Amino acid sequence: xxxxxxxxxxxxxxxxxxxxxxxxxxxxxxxxxxxxxxxxxxxxxxxxxxxxxxxxxxxxxxxxxxxxxxxxxxxxxxxxxxxxxxxxxxxxxxxxxxxxxxxxxxxxxxxxxxxxxxxxxxxxxxxxxxxxxxxxxxxxxxxxxxxxxxxxxxxxxxxxxxxxxxxxxxxxxxxxxxxxxxxxxxxxxxxxxxxxxxxxxxxxxxxxxxxxxxxxxxxxxxxxxxxxxxxxxxxxxxxxxxxxxxxxxxxxxxxxxxxxxxxxxxxxxxxxxxxxxxxxxxxxxxxxxxxxxxxxxxxxxxxxxxxxxxxxxxxxxxxxxxxxxxxxxxxxxxxxxxxxxxxxxxxxxxxxxxxxxxxxxxxxxxxxxxxxxxxxxxxxxxxxxxxxxxxxxxxxxxxxxxxxxxxxxxxxxxxxxxxxxxxxxxxxxxxxxxxxxxxxxxxxxxxxxxxxxxxxxxxxxx
Numbered sequence: 001x002x003x004x005x006x007x008x009x010x011x012x013x014x015x016x017x018x019x020x021x022x023x024x025x026x027x028x029x030x031x032x033x034x035x036x037x038x039x040x041x042x043x044x045x046x047x048x049x050x051x052x053x054x055x056x057x058x059x060x061x062x063x064x065x066x067x068x069x070x071x072x073x074x075x076x077x078x079x080x081x082x083x084x085x086x087x088x089x090x091x092x093x094x095x096x097x098x099x100x101x102x103x104x105x106x107x108x109x110x111x112x113x114x115x116x117x118x119x120x121x122x123x124x125x126x127x128x129x130x131x132x133x134x135x136x137x138x139x140x141x142x143x144x145x146x147x148x149x150x151x152x153x154x155x156x157x158x159x160x161x162x163x164x165x166x167x168x169x170x171x172x173x174x175x176x177x178x179x180x181x182x183x184x185x186x187x188x189x190x191x192x193x194x195x196x197x198x199x200x201x202x203x204x205x206x207x208x209x210x211x212x213x214x215x216x217x218x219x220x221x222x223x224x225x226x227x228x229x230x231x232x233x234x235x236x237x238x239x240x241x242x243x244x245x246x247x248x249x250x251x252x253x254x255x256x257x258x259x260x261x262x263x264x265x266x267x268x269x270x271x272x273x274x275x276x277x278x279x280x281x282x283x284x285x286x287x288x289x290x291x292x293x294x295x296x297x298x299x300x301x302x303x304x305x306x307x308x309x310x311x312x313x314x315x316x317x318x319x320x321x322x323x324x325x326x327x328x329x330x331x332x333x334x335x336x337x338x339x340x341x342x343x344x345x346x347x348x349x350x351x352x353x354x355x356x357x358x359x360x361x362x363x364x365x366x367x368x369x370x371x372x373x374x375x376x377x378x379x380x381x382x383x384x385x386x387x388x389x390x391x392x393x394x395x396x397x398x399x400x401x402x403x404x405x406x407x408x409x410x411x412x413x414x415x416x417x418x419x420x421x422x423x424x425x426x427x428x429x430x431x432x433x434x435x436x437x438x439x440x441x442x443x444x445x446x447x448x449x450x451x452x453x454x455x456x457x458x459x460x461x462x
Contacts, residue, residue: 010117030228038077044195045225048259054197059102059114068142082141083167088152107132171196177206200261229258277398288440291343292432301424321402331367344374344435374431381430
């Protein structure tokens with residue numbers, strides 16, 4: 001019995017994703033899909049809640065590639081020859097205690113990790129750093145040759161990832177973008193792969209956004225991600241879930257339980273997207289409407305707002321979002337939802353146009369837009385929007401993809417300053433709520449329908 005226990009302890013991988021039993025493979029469909037997509041995509045992200053087994057999945061796949069021993073059900077990426085790999089963590093301590101431990105076992109129990117103990121041929125200690133830290137491990141491959149895995153930390157910086165080619169890069173926890181980019185270049189000559197496993201506590205970071213919203217169609221062909229939460233695994237019981245939630249800060253709950261990017265302490269509007277959105281519906285004709293507008297050559301944006309007088313609730317229902325276009329093009333798009341709808345505009349539009357001396361407000365007014373300048377009170381405006389969102393008095397149509405994309409990214413830096421990147425619709429929303437409500441107007445009826453004045457609306461904030 002002792003021999004069998006020892007054998008199992010040094011062959012941990014054999015207990016994962018079995019055909020039958022309470023932890024059988026079919027109960028972990030997202031983990032299996034993560035493996036399967038390795039045959040198709042160069043880069044993968046397993047963005048998952050705590051305790052669902054994301055690190056174990058990263059260690060499992062890395063072990064398969066290092067040893068060349070794949071389970072009978074494996075349809076993901078395969079390597080026929082020994083490989084060179086990196087297994088990476090945030091710093092020396094987390095790399096030793098998590099990444100190294102998952103693959104090789106604890107410092108005092110080498111060989112009890114995911115890599116079978118009898119296949120670990122040799123390890124070299126890290127020349128400097130924490131006691132027990134391994135720098136490189138050589139693993140016996142099914143071919144009779146040896147694979148190699150090096151343990152790296154992000155704190156070593158981008159330059160430490162230069163040089164050598166790698167077949168596999170596994171990142172456990174989120175790397176900085178410059179480090180991640182350098183890692184990818186190490187896989188070019190080998191036609192290698194990179195996969196990352198973490199709980200998205202840093203929110204919509206650059207790395208997360210590169211997967212969720214690839215900048216180009218070409219990038220979409222190489223990047224893939226999957227999200228998994230507690231509901232996607234059978235091994236976290238309800239009582240344990242309640243206990244964990246009770247000690248989790250509210251802004252981290254979505255990330256730690258659902259695998260959704262955390263809004264984080266730097267988020268300007270720390271509220272889940274699901275709590276502010278609603279399905280689109282036809283705006284009743286008697287509801288007053290208005291819009292806020294932010295101008296710029298790189299991006300001009302506008303957001304339309306409708307007011308339900310009966311409930312006092314505001315709805316963001318339409319958006320304009322276009323870069324590098326002349327005012328007539330923007331004006332035509334803004335008039336499309338209703339030329340009668342009044343708006344408020346970024347006060348920076350009062351700066352003179354370099355061509356003919358006219359400012360943008362005059363230009364847009366001559367093009368037929370009913371516009372006035374908004375008050376640009378940043379902090380008080382952000383507070384007004386936050387109060388409206390958090391109280392449920394402001395709802396957003398869930399098909400406003402550009403607005404929601406900016407909402408997820410809108411944050412302050414470590415000094416508390418609003419980061420002025422991709423915030424055009426956020427500014428437009430602030431202008432609308434601070435200055436646009438008194439300008440709200442109902443759709444004029446045609447003469448044949450009688451006469452109803454397009455009245456204004458004030459006092460909503462009261």
